[in-house]
Amino acid sequence: MVSEKTRLVNEQGFHMRPATDFANAMQKYDCDIRIEYNDNQINAKSMMNIIAAGIRYGSDITIMCDGKDEEKALREAVDLIESGLSE
Amino acid sequence: MNQVCLNNKLFGIAVSKGIANGKAFVIKTRENDFSHFADNSKLELSRFLDAIDKFEKDNEEKAFRLNEKERKILLGHTAMVKDPYVFDSIKKEIENKKTAEKAVFDVFEEYIKLFENSNDKITIERCDDIKDVRNGIIEILQNKNTKVSGIGYNSVVVVKELTPSLISSLDREKVVAVISENGSETSHSAILARTLEIPSILSVKSATEIIKDGDTLIVDTENSQITINPSKNEIIECEKKKEKIKAENEKIKKYLTLPCLTKDSKRISIYSNAGTFFDVERGIKVNTEGVGLFRTEFLYMDRETPITEEEQFQIYKKCVTALKGKPLTIRTLDIGGDKNVKSLDLKKEENPFLGFRAIRFCLNRDDVFIPQLTAILKASAYGKIRIMLPLVTTANEILSAKEKIECVKMTLSKKKVDFDSNIEVGIMVETPSAAISAEKLIKYCDFFSIGTNDLVQYIMAVDRGNKDVKYLYSPLEPAVIKAIKHISDCARNQNKEVGMCGEQATDKTMIPLLVSLLDEFSVNPAFLLKTKYRIAKYTTDFSKWLVNEALKCDTKAEIENLVKTTSQSQKL
Known part of the structure; x- marks a missing residue:
């Protein structure tokens, strides 16, 4: 398993559009991907679960990937979040 | 409330x-009335799958009437049902002998509760979207006309x-x-x-x-x-x-067929902005006099491989042909590390807005810049195209870019491909250095276009996405007005045209000032007629006087007040 700490830089938080784009990007990986936020673990392939978590602007989160393409998945997940999810 | x-x-x-x-x-x-339990899970599952299909198709049809941004809302609704977690949960409920309707209802109900308990205003608002999706699918399942x-x-x-x-x-x-x-x-x-x-x-x-x-x-x-x-x-x-x-x-509608004139009948060019062929058409519908800004970054986004020269050529050709001799101003790729563009392999950086982006990136990446310039030049055989370079800070950048343009011209000549050999090359003035030494940069270009969105950001050193400092982001700050005046003076001293593209060119408070400073306004097609109407309210002399008075002001509030109190009486 690999993981990395990062921070959400979208002013609006993880709302519908970024959550959709993010979950879609994660769905192409085989590994299990989770977002840890406030001691909760969220399935990163599910936009509904991401929105439900209500992750706010400036929150510290940890991305955790477990499976055969975990390195690649982690890289893309962190890149997407740090680039502000193209907002 | x-x-x-x-x-x-x-x-x-x-x-x-x-x-x-x-x-x-x-x-x-x-009221939702449906039975809760079904014997045939297989049948229920296939009903559910059909309903999702129909839901998706209906949404695509509706989305057709909307803009990109609004379209995303409806496509987000489709994504809600296709969410693998939601989808699996509904499937499980159906396997537990629930009807498709009941399974959809229950699973979404859980999410509504989750969202409602999130303590986050935006997330709570999304409950309405979930209910909408849930009811939509249930209505399809029950064959009700939505x-x-x-x-x-x-x-x-x-x-x-x-x-x-x-x-x-x-x-x-x-x-x-x-x-x-x-x-x-x-x-x-x-x-x-x-x-x-x-x-x-x-x-x-x-x-x-x-x-x-x-x-x-x-x-x-x-x-x-x-x-x-x-x-x-x-x-x-x-x-x-x-x-x-x-x-x-x-x-305002009257202005559809009227030329763009100031109150004292001075001619001003009114152009529209575009990022796609669709936008160019929207401009043509309101009688735009040309495209003052064609953004090309969208052509590179959302794709795995870089856009080819041929693909770009076809798009530019289509746009310039539709404009029938009116100018198409193509801004070369304006992109940097803040965007995640798969096809370009941009590096992530600490300060993307001060980093390797726009013209800096293009001058370093012939594999990207040369195909774009070639496509633009080839399309220039089909109408009037102008090249516009983004984020210029030094004269050297203009010279280097022009050198590359000349190289492409030579190659095309050798291949006997037609192009406009006198193609105009101008720059976006959007950095403090370009504004301060505008008198030097104008020598090397055919026109200036002031990009207010970035100019304000760089002059005021403010990130407008940051709530705590956003108050500093205003084109009415004395420093910004002074810069715009200087840029305009430098262009006009050399008998060259100066325009503005960006939101400020449509702004009610900015227009009285801009009327005497600009030769062209390039605006979103939706605001083109309104901008014409606003320009027609003011005389050049009044605008000149207003700019001089504004330059004497020390604060944004004074300028705002000045414009508001005087432009009212001038109208009459």
Whole structure:
């Protein structure tokens, strides 16, 4: 398993559009991907679960990937979040 | 919020402007009646799959009428059902012998509770979207027509829950206004109401109970007020107000065929901005005199491999041909590390806005820049194209870019490919260095275009996405006005044209100042006529005087006040 700490830089938080784009990007990986936020673990392939978590602007989160393409998945997940999810 | 029923008045939050009167058409939400358990799970599963398919197709059809941004809302709705977690949960419920309807209802119900308990305003608002999706799918499963039927002309639709799917299916010919018990300024329904230009008042408590089907209503968003069964006088007042708004719209429409002139009949070019062929067409529909900014970064985004020279050529050719001799100003790739562009392999950086981006990136990446320049030059054989370089900071950058343009020209000549050998090359003036040494840079280019969005950001050293410092982001800051004046003077001293592309070129407060400073305004097609109308209100002399007075001011507030108090009287 690999993981990395990062921070959400979208002013609006993880709302519908970024959550959709993010979950879609994660769905192409085989590994299990989770977002840890406030001691909760969220399935990163599910936009509904991401929105439900209500992750706010400036929150510290940890991305955790477990499976055969975990390195690649982690890289893309962190890149997407740090680039502000193209907002 | 004051949502009180005073005599025959109701109040709410106005989200889409206008005034309208008509007959109430009250839509009561249907109770969901369906059986909870089914014997044949396989059949239920295939019903569910068919319903999702239909839901997706219907959404795509509706989305067709909308802009990119609004389209994303409906596509987000499709994504909600296709969410693998949601999908699997529904499947499991169906395997547990629930009907497709009940399974969909229960799973989404869980999410509504989750969202409601999130303590986050935006997340809680998304409950309306979930309910909309849930009801949409259940209606498809029960074969109910989602379209609202039976609405007559001049109807004011009154609903408990205004949903994006409802508002996007309303017939604009018949529905004059919308009232809803739920919703807020930022809800997706509000965004759609604004796009479709339906006057709407949301968050009106108990509206569907107080208002009866067939009641006469006046909906006035100016004071966020609904009048139920108004008096004769109130109707007369409403008609007067409608006339006034109509007259103003007519006035603006008149500008469709009028040339763009200042009050003292000085000619100004009015161009439109675009990022796609569709935008170019929108400009042509309002008689644009050309495209003052064609953004090319969208061509590179959302794809795995870089766009080829041929693909670009076809797009530019299509646009310039449609413009029939009017100029198409193509801004070369303006992109940097803040965007995640798969096809370009951009490096992530600490300070993307001060980093390897736009012209800096292009000059270093012949594999990207040369195909773009080649495509632009090849398309220039089909009409008038101008090249515009973004984020220029030094004269050397202009020289290097021009060198590359000359190289491409040589290659094309050798291959006997046609192009416009006198193609104009200009720059976006959007950095402090370009503004300060505009008198030097203008020597090397054919025109200037002031990019206000970035210019304000760099001059004021402020990230407008940051709530804490956003107050500094204003084009009316004395430093910005001074810079724009200097840029304009430098271009004109060399008899070259200076334009502006960006939101500020349409701004009510900026236009009186800009009339004497610019030769071209390039604006969003939606604001083109309004901008013409605003330009026509002012004389060049008044604008010159106003700029001089503004330069004497020390603060943004003084400038704002100056423009507001003097431009009113000048109009008359």
